[in-house]
Structure formats: C-alpha cells, structure tokens
Amino acid sequence: SSNPDFEHLLAFKSSSDASNKLATWNSSSDLCTWFGVSCTRNRVSRLVLENLDLHGSFEPLTALTQLRVLSLKRNRLSGPIPDLSNLTALKLLFLSYNDFSGDFPASVTSLFRLYRLDLSYNNLSGHIPSTVNHLTHLLTLRLEVNRFAGFPESAFAQNPGLCGSPVLNCKGLVNNPTRPGFDGAIASPVMPAANPTVVASSPSSLPGNSTPNKSTNTRRNGTSKISPEALIAIIVGDALVLVFVSLLLYCYFLRNFSPKMRQGKSSSKLLESEKIVYSSSPYSAQPGTERGQMVFFEGVKRFELEDLLRASAEMLGKGGFGTAYKAVLDDGNVVAVKRLKDAQIGGKREFEQHMAVLGRLSHPNIVSLRAYYFAREEKLLVYDYMSNGSLFWLLHGNRGPGRTPLDWTTRLKIAAGAARGLACIHNSCSPLKLTHGNIKSTNILLDKTGNARVSDFGLSVFVPPPPATSSAPRSCGYRAPETLDGRKLTQKSDVYAFGVLLLELLTGKCPSVVDSGGPGGGYGGLVDLPRWVQSVVREEWTAEVFDLELMRYKDIEEEMVGLLQIAMACTAASPDQRPRMSQVVKMIDEIQGVVGSPSHEAFDSMSESPSLSEDTCGASQ
Numbered sequence: 001s002s003n004p005d006f007e008h009l010l011a012f013k014s015s016s017d018a019s020n021k022l023a024t025w026n027s028s029s030d031l032c033t034w035f036g037v038s039c040t041r042n043r044v045s046r047l048v049l050e051n052l053d054l055h056g057s058f059e060p061l062t063a064l065t066q067l068r069v070l071s072l073k074r075n076r077l078s079g080p081i082p083d084l085s086n087l088t089a090l091k092l093l094f095l096s097y098n099d100f101s102g103d104f105p106a107s108v109t110s111l112f113r114l115y116r117l118d119l120s121y122n123n124l125s126g127h128i129p130s131t132v133n134h135l136t137h138l139l140t141l142r143l144e145v146n147r148f149a150g151f152p153e154s155a156f157a158q159n160p161g162l163c164g165s166p167v168l169n170c171k172g173l174v175n176n177p178t179r180p181g182f183d184g185a186i187a188s189p190v191m192p193a194a195n196p197t198v199v200a201s202s203p204s205s206l207p208g209n210s211t212p213n214k215s216t217n218t219r220r221n222g223t224s225k226i227s228p229e230a231l232i233a234i235i236v237g238d239a240l241v242l243v244f245v246s247l248l249l250y251c252y253f254l255r256n257f258s259p260k261m262r263q264g265k266s267s268s269k270l271l272e273s274e275k276i277v278y279s280s281s282p283y284s285a286q287p288g289t290e291r292g293q294m295v296f297f298e299g300v301k302r303f304e305l306e307d308l309l310r311a312s313a314e315m316l317g318k319g320g321f322g323t324a325y326k327a328v329l330d331d332g333n334v335v336a337v338k339r340l341k342d343a344q345i346g347g348k349r350e351f352e353q354h355m356a357v358l359g360r361l362s363h364p365n366i367v368s369l370r371a372y373y374f375a376r377e378e379k380l381l382v383y384d385y386m387s388n389g390s391l392f393w394l395l396h397g398n399r400g401p402g403r404t405p406l407d408w409t410t411r412l413k414i415a416a417g418a419a420r421g422l423a424c425i426h427n428s429c430s431p432l433k434l435t436h437g438n439i440k441s442t443n444i445l446l447d448k449t450g451n452a453r454v455s456d457f458g459l460s461v462f463v464p465p466p467p468a469t470s471s472a473p474r475s476c477g478y479r480a481p482e483t484l485d486g487r488k489l490t491q492k493s494d495v496y497a498f499g500v501l502l503l504e505l506l507t508g509k510c511p512s513v514v515d516s517g518g519p520g521g522g523y524g525g526l527v528d529l530p531r532w533v534q535s536v537v538r539e540e541w542t543a544e545v546f547d548l549e550l551m552r553y554k555d556i557e558e559e560m561v562g563l564l565q566i567a568m569a570c571t572a573a574s575p576d577q578r579p580r581m582s583q584v585v586k587m588i589d590e591i592q593g594v595v596g597s598p599s600h601e602a603f604d605s606m607s608e609s610p611s612l613s614e615d616t617c618g619a620s621q
C-alpha cells in the first residue's frame with residue numbers, strides 16, 4: 001500500500017497481536033477500514049485498540065505522525081513507554097491498565113496539543129517531571145496506581161490537614177495510617193496552585209473558596225464531633241443562605257425570564273392573553289408636548305412617528321434601558337422599538353452624535369439601528385425586528401419535556417456569528433474603540449435565517465457604571481472582575497462577557513449572580529460560571545461541564561473542548577491576558593473548519609475514553 005502508515009501498523013500487529021485479534025488488518029483491504037483505525041485525509045488519525053490482549057511494545061505506532069487519538073488501554077503492553085515525540089498531533093492518549101514500567105515518559109511533555117493523558121494502572125515509577133507544566137492544554141492527567149514517588153515535603157507544605165508520608169505523621173488521629181490513600185497523597189504537578197477541592201457537579205453546590213480543605217479533611221478524618229450549638233448554627237446558616245439564594249433567583253427570573261418567555265416564537269406555549277398588545281401606542285405623544293424628529297439611517301424605508309404611534313405594539317420585554325416593543329406598521333413592516341427610559345442621556349447633540357456612530361454600523365451579525373426619535377420627553381430607537389428570538393430563549397426557555405434541544409452545530413454557528421458581530425463593533429470605528437458594554441444571551445438575537453446578531457450595542461454609555469456593591473441582575477454574571485468596582489467598560493470587558501456567553505452555550509447554565517466583588521472576595525454561596533468551570537476542569541471533571549443536552553451528539557468532544565478553551569481564555573482574570581475579538585473569531589473559525597470538513601475525525605462524545613460511547617451515542621448532529 002502507498003499509505004505511509006501501512007507498514008507501521010502491520011509491524012505492530014506482527015509484534016503485539018499473538019492472539020490475532022486484529023484479523024481485519026491485512027493487505028487486501030484499505031487500512032482505513034481496519035478494526036480500530038480511523039483516517040483523516042487517508043492518514044491514520046485515530047487508533048482505538050482496547051482490551052485486545054496486545055502485548056510487548058507499541059514502538060511501531062510512534063511513527064503514525066497524524067495520530068490525534070491513541071487508546072491502548074486494558075492490554076498487556078509492557079516495557080518502557082516508547083519515545084512519543086513524533087506524535088505531535090496527539091490530543092488524547094490513553095495507556096491505562098497495561099503493564100508499562102520505567103519512568104514517566106518524558107517525551108509526552110513535548111506533545112503540546114495533548115489534553116487528556118491517562119497512564120493510570122501501570123507499573124511506572126520515578127519522578128514526575130516538572131515539564132508536565134508545559135502541557136498547557138492538558139485537562140485530564142491520570143497517574144493513579146503506579147509507583148511514582150519523589151514528591152518533596154515542600155510540595156505539601158502549609159496544609160495542616162495533610163499528614164502522613166512524606167510530611168510528618170499525624171498527631172492524635174485515630175485513623176489507621178496504613179489504609180490506602182492515607183499516605184503518599186498525590187499532588188498534581190500540573191496545577192501547583194490548585195486547591196484540592198472536592199468538586200461538585202453543579203455551580204451552586206461548589207464549596208466556597210476559602211475553606212474547602214478544612215471541610216473535606218474534617219469529613220475524611222471523621223474525628224471531629226459537631227456540638228449541638230454548632231449544629232444549630234449550621235442549620236440556621238443554611239436556612240438563611242437558602243432564603244437568600246431563593247430571593248436572588250426569584251428576582252432574577254422575575255426580571256429576566258418572563259419577558260423572554262413572551263418572546264419564544266412558534267415553540268412558545270404562551271397564551272395569547274399573556275401578550276400585551278396595545279391598540280393605542282405605548283409611546284407618549286401627548287398633544288402639546290415638544291415634537292421631536294425621526295432620524296433615519298441609510299437603506300431604511302422611512303415612516304413617520306405617527307405611523308409608529310398607530311402601529312400595534314407588543315411588549316418584548318423590559319431591559320436595563322427601558323422597554324422593547326415589537327411594532328407592526330400599517331404597511332406590514334415590522335420593527336423593534338426600544339424606548340429609552342432609565343437612560344442618562346446628556347444633550348441632544350451628544351445623543352445625535354452617538355446615534356450617528358451606531359447607525360453607521362452594518363454587518364450580517366449585528367442588529368442594525370435603523371432610526372431614532374429624540375424629544376425631551378421621549379427617546380426611541382428603532383431596530384430591525386428579529387423573528388427567531390434570543391439565544392437566552394433557545395438555551396433556557398421551555399426546558400423540560402417537549403423542548404427542542406439546541407444542537408451543537410447551531411451553538412457553534414451562533415458563537416461564531418456573535419463573535420463576528422462583536423468584532424465588527426470593536427473594529428469598525430477604530431479610533432473610537434467602541435464597546436458593546438452589555439453582551440449577554442438576551443442580546444444575541446436570531447434573524448429569520450437563523451444567523452446570530454448582536455443587539456443593544458453602544459448603549460452602556462447611557463448607564464452609569466453600577467457601584468461596586470451592586471448585585472443588580474442586569475448583566476451581573478457577565479461582568480468582568482475589573483469592572484466590579486465601577487471602573488469603565490472596555491473592549492476587554494466585552495471579551496470577558498463574550499467568554500461567559502460561550503460558557504453559557506457550552507454548559508446550558510445561566511450565569512449566576514455574583515454576590516460580592518473584588519479580588520479574592522467571597523462569593524456568598526453562589527459561584528460565577530467562569531469560576532465554576534475552571535474548578536471543575538481543574539479537577540479533571542471536564543465532561544461534567546457540558547450541557548447534558550449535548551450528550552446525544554457524536555464526535556463533538558474536540559470541538560467542545562476547543563470552544564471551552566477559548567471561553568476560558570476570554571474569561572482570564574487579567575484583561576491583558578484575554579484575546580481580542582478578531583482573534584476569537586479566528587479561533588472559532590478553526591473549530592468550525594473541523595466541523596465542516598467531510599473528513600471530520602470521528603471520535604466519540606463525552607466519555608473519557610474514545611471508545612466508550614461508540615454504541616450508546618447513536619444520534620447524529
């Protein structure tokens with residue numbers, strides 16, 4: 001065969017497959033059809049050979065330079081792990097449950113694309129090299145049940161709850177120090193700063209930042225008895241937290257959920273009576289008040305204020321700046337009208353100048369401002385009406401039976417469109433450095449072709465920055481840490497908000513209310529989405545991060561992890577570390593390139609192992 005991988009696969013078969021489990025591996029058929037082999041552009045990109053009684057070394061496989069996934073778990077492979085430095089495309093490597101011996105394979109640490117590495121249940125020994133830290137994409141590292149050693153005492157320093165080898169033995173503990181797990185506790189060299197927290201599967205149940213070690217250790221050691229007073233205090237405390245959380249959630253949903261419910265289109269189960277349809281206009285135009293002027297931007301069919309006043313208006317929802325209506329004009333034209341109410345607008349000239357900037361923006365991924373009306377008593381903004389609702393509705397509306405899940409391809413398409421829209425806002429008026437200021441899922445709307453469009457841009461200038469202590473639900477979960485003290489919104493704070501939006505798309509969870517600001521501040525029992533995701537990922541529970549709705553789709557783990565990495569970069573604590581939106585667009589495009597390609601590598605969805613879900617995840621995208 002002309003395939004350069006051919007001879008290496010056959011060499012591996014002849015050296016390691018004594019029981020002929022790889023019977024389909026023969027020269028009469030295309031190697032891309034062989035058992036366990038998948039190809040991309042006619043090169044082996046994925047090799048999953050699990051539980052096949054393979055033995056010896058897998059040295060010949062290290063020449064498969066296009067491999068992205070290699071799983072050889074549950075075989076009898078032995079000897080030192082061969083040099084893997086040629087496998088530079090490798091992203092997932094599973095070698096667990098074999099008989100490998102010798103040192104930690106140092107060559108692995110040059111595989112910079114790697115995000116899962118499982119060497120558990122082998123006979124490896126020696127030190128774990130600190131170069132593991134070079135694997136910046138690594139999300140999972142499993143080394144348990146080997147014979148690794150060599151953590152210095154300093155690696156465990158200042159953790160009063162840790163005792164046993166290599167730190168001092170525990171005083172006064174009744175536990176049997178010989179029980180498994182008591183000594184030789186393994187600290188992760190990958191995340192030296194990580195607290196060994198117990199990670200919950202839901203953001204609301206994540207333990208607070210300040211005391212995770214103490215609580216878990218107390219529980220594990222089982223030695224401390226809780227006094228009745230402490231018990232009462234805990235119960236009362238829990239009840240108070242519960243009441244507080246319920247209140248917050250109640251306020252949040254009262255304000256944010258109900259308007260969106262009204263917005264869901266055909267899928268909406270709303271009663272007609274719930275729609276607020278005005279026979280007369282909601283906008284004030286009392287005779288005698290000052291007459292303003294409708295100002296139109298290019299390419300819009302003009303109409304008069306009277307036309308707007310005559311139009312039937314349906315309330316879409318109340319936002320931070322006022323109320324939005326859908327207005328159907330007499331000629332059938334449909335527009336969205338935003339009535340600025342609580343906005344702090346300076347003079348007319350200033351307003352007009354700002355509107356002129358916003359009105360110039362035109363892009364397939366933004367909701368264009370078509371016109372505005374300015375009078376002393378009334379300020380209206382007229383936008384294109386987006387008939388397919390908002391991302392908020394698609395993600396969170398109508399959860400439960402009968403809901404149509406938002407599939408992965410659509411989520412990725414929305415992410416890409418929204419990124420493009422935001423990049424356009426950031427880049428099109430370069431000297432002005434325009435910011436959106438209010439990126440969130442209710443402001444990502446879907447047009448009639450299903451394209452994502454960013455709405456509501458540039459209005460944050462009319463709203464004073466919320467005070468540091470504010471927990472106003474307006475955009476709370478999306479607010480970058482540096483803006484919590486009331487500092488100015490910037491393009492980098494938009495990038496942060498966009499990162500939260502990506503996490504919302506990936507997790508299906510609503511960004512929660514952050515209850516206290518400031519670096520190192522407590523979170524009062526509620527944890528924000530970036531923080532929750534970071535802690536779950538750090539603790540190797542990556543699969544738990546993703547929206548359960550996405551479990552049904554096959555072959556998407558790589559894209560999801562890719563988007564997760566972008567989201568985490570966008571939500572970096574320091575604004576300087578966040579990418580620019582133009583870079584984000586490119587990164588998402590790269591992921592989409594994988595999705596769109598017909599040779600898209602087939603590897604399975606959410607499981608840690610690439611083979612686990614092959615049969616169970618039958619649904620396609």
Ligand SMILES: Nc1ncnc2c1ncn2[C@@H]1O[C@H](COP(=O)(O)OP(=O)(O)OP(=O)(O)O)[C@@H](O)[C@H]1O
Pocket residue numbers: 259260263316317318319320321322323324336338367383384385386387389390438442443445455456474
């Ligand atoms: N052009 C539009 N077409 C269709 N629906 C829209 C349009 N603009 C806004 N909406 C919807 O109207 C509702 C209210 O929007 P509005 O922008 O006033 O508030 P918000 O997005 O909830 O909060 P904020 O004012 O902080 O942006 C939202 O559900 C939004 O998705």
